[in-house]
Amino acid sequence: MDKKDMRICIVGGGPAGLSAGMYLEQKGYENYTILERLDRVGGKCWSPTYNGKRYEMGAIMGVPSYYAVHDVEEFCGITHDGPQLNRNYKNKDGKVIEPFEPKKNILKIPRLLKMKKQLKEFGELLETKYKGYDINGHRGVAEGRYDGFACTPEREPVSGVNPNLKDLALPFNEFCKKNGVELIQDVWIGPFTAFGYGYFDEIPAGYVIKYLDFQTTMNFVKVNLWTWENGTQYIWECLNDKLKNPARLNSNIEKVERKDGKVYVTVNGKVEEYDKIIVTAPLYIPGTRTDGMKGMVDYFDVRDDEMALFKKIDYERYDVQAVLTKPEDHPEISYYVFDNMVPERLGHLMVYYRRWKETVDQVITTYALRKHRNTNEIPYEKVRQQVQDDLKTMGNPASEVINEWSVYYFPHVFSADYADGWYDKVEAMQGKYDTYYAGEIMAFGDMDETAEYSRELVERFF
Numbered sequence: 001m002d003k004k005d006m007r008i009c010i011v012g013g014g015p016a017g018l019s020a021g022m023y024l025e026q027k028g029y030e031n032y033t034i035l036e037r038l039d040r041v042g043g044k045c046w047s048p049t050y051n052g053k054r055y056e057m058g059a060i061m062g063v064p065s066y067y068a069v070h071d072v073e074e075f076c077g078i079t080h081d082g083p084q085l086n087r088n089y090k091n092k093d094g095k096v097i098e099p100f101e102p103k104k105n106i107l108k109i110p111r112l113l114k115m116k117k118q119l120k121e122f123g124e125l126l127e128t129k130y131k132g133y134d135i136n137g138h139r140g141v142a143e144g145r146y147d148g149f150a151c152t153p154e155r156e157p158v159s160g161v162n163p164n165l166k167d168l169a170l171p172f173n174e175f176c177k178k179n180g181v182e183l184i185q186d187v188w189i190g191p192f193t194a195f196g197y198g199y200f201d202e203i204p205a206g207y208v209i210k211y212l213d214f215q216t217t218m219n220f221v222k223v224n225l226w227t228w229e230n231g232t233q234y235i236w237e238c239l240n241d242k243l244k245n246p247a248r249l250n251s252n253i254e255k256v257e258r259k260d261g262k263v264y265v266t267v268n269g270k271v272e273e274y275d276k277i278i279v280t281a282p283l284y285i286p287g288t289r290t291d292g293m294k295g296m297v298d299y300f301d302v303r304d305d306e307m308a309l310f311k312k313i314d315y316e317r318y319d320v321q322a323v324l325t326k327p328e329d330h331p332e333i334s335y336y337v338f339d340n341m342v343p344e345r346l347g348h349l350m351v352y353y354r355r356w357k358e359t360v361d362q363v364i365t366t367y368a369l370r371k372h373r374n375t376n377e378i379p380y381e382k383v384r385q386q387v388q389d390d391l392k393t394m395g396n397p398a399s400e401v402i403n404e405w406s407v408y409y410f411p412h413v414f415s416a417d418y419a420d421g422w423y424d425k426v427e428a429m430q431g432k433y434d435t436y437y438a439g440e441i442m443a444f445g446d447m448d449e450t451a452e453y454s455r456e457l458v459e460r461f462f
């Protein structure tokens, strides 16, 4: 059989699965099938409509270095044409503050000056001591190597030895301390913790700086952001429409058996035969979820080595509410609440978004985390109420909640497993059972890193 005729099953019609389809197709593999569990594509890029406009329940923005998303835009003939975002800051009591403005913080001037100096030092450290840190995925990092494709539009292959990269396994706060740049956390925390990616005392630095590489962070600082008028889901809807084999929606995968060099997938009661399978859906979910989402280990003929590794995966409990306000209570802009981005304030409102600045009859979305590594999960209802109480404190009370979800978010492993080479062990299993692992866990939980990982997976193995 011609390799290009291989029958490839892709589990999941989110950014990772759909872009895997696109890159396969571009490489001449047209015999792929994308199975999506829900009745829509886009996964965590979910942009429902209210009053004639789309709002974001999931992904909101990108930056100019989103090269894989840009590939998709080009493939579809679309561009980032959405509203320009901007934001201000409030403290936990709802008072507007300007934390980075020296004139408004006379007492903080020494700290701000120090922070500025550390920011410069950090930029240099990343380029020198941590050369190779920003490559997509985590291959080789635990062994002090980098191996992948450069974070440039051309994505040329790069690899090398850099023992300092082992530091990326440290929790980010320890990583900063080790490098004498603790104050830069004040800048990184906004687009990290507020975006639901956990706290700096629990998440390995590798995740933080691969997503928030220096360039990306500066784009956030300067609010040099991409948005899409019809929402981020539109990118993936357009891609789905362009693909030769659009995703098959409402696919309930009951069983996957891998034997005799074939993959047998039972979908909606019928067995289908494939040669390879790419999994972009969750690999492992500790506990059960009310939305019925399962980990791959629950419906595959999972092998011991897969189970042993995937059991180490945890994820964030990140809650989003879409609320309406009375016109007079509508926030004039989006607000970040830094006070609430520390573990002691778990379950509080960290950020709330106003997407459409020219109208006050649109949706405001709120964001809160519900679990820290060292705590029990706070019950959903409690955080839901807490966030609404916080909105009142902020002076922007909700009149109605029109949409909400507690999303399976940012799968990751913790420092000990990261340092123990979790990623190299999983990478070594790629293809072993005619199975390839992609999606958020393999790189990072954002649209671009997942799409980029799919690009590289296709480049490396197909």
Ligand SMILES: Cc1cc2nc3c(=O)[nH]c(=O)nc-3n(C[C@H](O)[C@H](O)[C@H](O)COP(=O)(O)OP(=O)(O)OC[C@H]3O[C@@H](n4cnc5c(N)ncnc54)[C@H](O)[C@@H]3O)c2cc1C
Binding pocket: 011, 012, 013, 014, 015, 016, 017, 035, 036, 037, 038, 040, 041, 042, 043, 044, 045, 057, 058, 059, 060, 061, 062, 195, 251, 253, 280, 281, 282, 293, 294, 320, 407, 409, 438, 439, 440, 444, 445, 446, 447, 448, 450
């Ligand atoms: C609130 C929020 C804000 C975010 N903000 C941003 C942002 O501003 N910028 C950014 O870049 N990213 C952002 N993200 C992250 C981004 O949306 C995700 O990282 C990205 O969607 C991951 O793509 P994926 O395909 O790996 O996973 P997903 O988007 O989760 O897609 C996985 C797909 O697999 C399907 N699936 C699951 N199980 C099965 C199964 N058993 N069978 C078949 N299909 C299955 C799911 O239904 C889903 O469609 C945000 C996410 C959220 C929730």
